[in-house]
Amino acid sequence: xKGLSGALLRYRIMxxxxxxxxxxxxxxxxxxxxxxxATSGGFLGAVYSIGWMAHGWLYLLYVAAGLDICFRMRFNVxxxxxxxxxxxIPFASFFADHYVAKSVHAREAEITPLTA
Amino acid sequence: MDPTRSTLRIVGLTVxxxxxxVACIALGxxxxxxxxxxxxxxxxxxxxxxxxxxxxxxxGHPGESIGRPVTVQGxxxxxxxxxxxxxxxxxxxxxxxxxxxxxxANTVAVLRGWVPSADSSAxxxxxxxxxVSGILQPFDDFYGxxxxxxxxxxxxxxxxxxxxxxxxxxxxxxxxxxxxxPDVTPSPQPVEPAVRTTNVPFPLxxxxxxxxxxVFGLFVWFMWWLWLRRAPREDAAAPTADSLYS
Numbered sequence: 135x136k137g138l139s140g141a142l143l144r145y146r147i148m149x150x151x152x153x154x155x156x157x158x159x160x161x162x163x164x165x166x167x168x169x170x171x172a173t174s175g176g177f178l179g180a181v182y183s184i185g186w187m188a189h190g191w192l193y194l195l196y197v198a199a200g201l202d203i204c205f206r207m208r209f210n211v212x213x214x215x216x217x218x219x220x221x222x223i224p225f226a227s228f229f230a231d232h233y234v235a236k237s238v239h240a241r242e243a244e245i246t247p248l249t250a
Numbered sequence: 251m252d253p254t255r256s257t258l259r260i261v262g263l264t265v266x267x268x269x270x271x272v273a274c275i276a277l278g279x280x281x282x283x284x285x286x287x288x289x290x291x292x293x294x295x296x297x298x299x300x301x302x303x304x305x306x307x308x309x310g311h312p313g314e315s316i317g318r319p320v321t322v323q324g325x326x327x328x329x330x331x332x333x334x335x336x337x338x339x340x341x342x343x344x345x346x347x348x349x350x351x352x353x354x355a356n357t358v359a360v361l362r363g364w365v366p367s368a369d370s371s372a373x374x375x376x377x378x379x380x381x382v383s384g385i386l387q388p389f390d391d392f393y394g395x396x397x398x399x400x401x402x403x404x405x406x407x408x409x410x411x412x413x414x415x416x417x418x419x420x421x422x423x424x425x426x427x428x429x430x431x432p433d434v435t436p437s438p439q440p441v442e443p444a445v446r447t448t449n450v451p452f453p454l455x456x457x458x459x460x461x462x463x464x465v466f467g468l469f470v471w472f473m474w475w476l477w478l479r480r481a482p483r484e485d486a487a488a489p490t491a492d493s494l495y496s
Contacts, residue, residue: 175451187458194462194469201473 141206142238145199146231149220152189152196153227159185160224196221203234207241260478267474271467278463285456292450299383302358306386306423315386315423317446322360322382322425324353328375330416335403339364339439347373347438348407348424350416351382358421359412360384362430363438368403372436380432384425385443 163182167173173182197218204214220230299319306315327350334346344366351358360382365372390397390406397405404411413420426443 183455186455187462190459190462194466197469198473201476205477 138203138206138238138242141199141203142235145203145234148192148196148199149227149231149234152192152221153225153231155185155189155192156221156224156227159189193221196227200230203238207234207237209237263474263477267470271470274463274467274470278460278467281456281463282460285453285460288453288456289450296450302386302421302425303353303356306421308356308419308421310422311386314449314451316388317443318386319428320384320386320425322351322353322358322384323379324351324358325379326351326360326375326377327357327416328377330357331373331375332412332415333368333373333403334407335399335401335405337364337441339441342366344370345403346407346441348404348412349375350412350420351380351425353421356421357416357418359389359407359409359424361387361407361424361426361441363427363440365438370436372438374434376430376432376434376437380430382425382427383429384427385446386423387426387443387445389422389424 159182163173163185166178167182173179200217200221201214204217209217217230217234220226296314296318299321302320302322305311305318305320330350332348334348337344337346344364345368346364347362349360349362351360361384363372389409389412391409393406393408397408397411398415399405407424409420409422427438427440429440430437
């Protein structure tokens, strides 16, 4: 299972970046647009648009890292889909990150005594 | 893992990849169409006339107001009328007629049109309340202030020179008359607006999503390829069950 911890690190970094950005966009961005209507132009409008565009591209990287770790962990299809979709639901990626990390650590604990 | 199951998985994965990439292309086309629709809707909104003071004020105007159709309702101020010298229409020499209009407390410069000469009967200013529709155009400010000729005609539609001669600030764009009611004959020949614009804010976010969905569609096949390449090797190496927690 060489490379598993590297894959986990990559996944966790992407989960946190997309998770924090998505949470920010939902907690501050959406009210700014739909409640305060402050994003129809200017600096806030640019930040708002760039925020969502960035989330799209970061999510692509999240999917890459997520698929990698799910393949390596040999998760089944539903589990894999759940991990991938967590990147599109606000705050869900933090739970997915926790779950994946726990699984990987359990797997590593299982393997280490065998190989040591 | 036996070969039939492995083949089944590859077929399943390929079908899934086809479905996902087709979905990505469909979503990309949807966002692309949305981008075009938004631009179209913005252009339609721009081409519908609005009251002049909603598009420009004495303080200034947003960029998209240039070339914008507007309606103006007010009274012409006859003694503020100025002629702009040396303007031809269909090859014939003549002058342009610029008349200030009182719209509430504001003064709007209206380019009523072309007349063949300064003593043409069409220069007579209609009295009472008139409704004008026209296109907003910038002033000819690049000529500077020194535009008043010896005979009192102007060399250009200069905002500062007109404001000086009117003694009041004017709204920051000129209305180039296209239609007037009540219609008075004879009236100056309306002139063609020089600047027409279709500049509207571009929905960059939707355009970026269009690209993003297409890239996602390609990415699906990249992942498919990675999985095919890796799957058999890891099948052989993986010592543990499919999932620890299932």
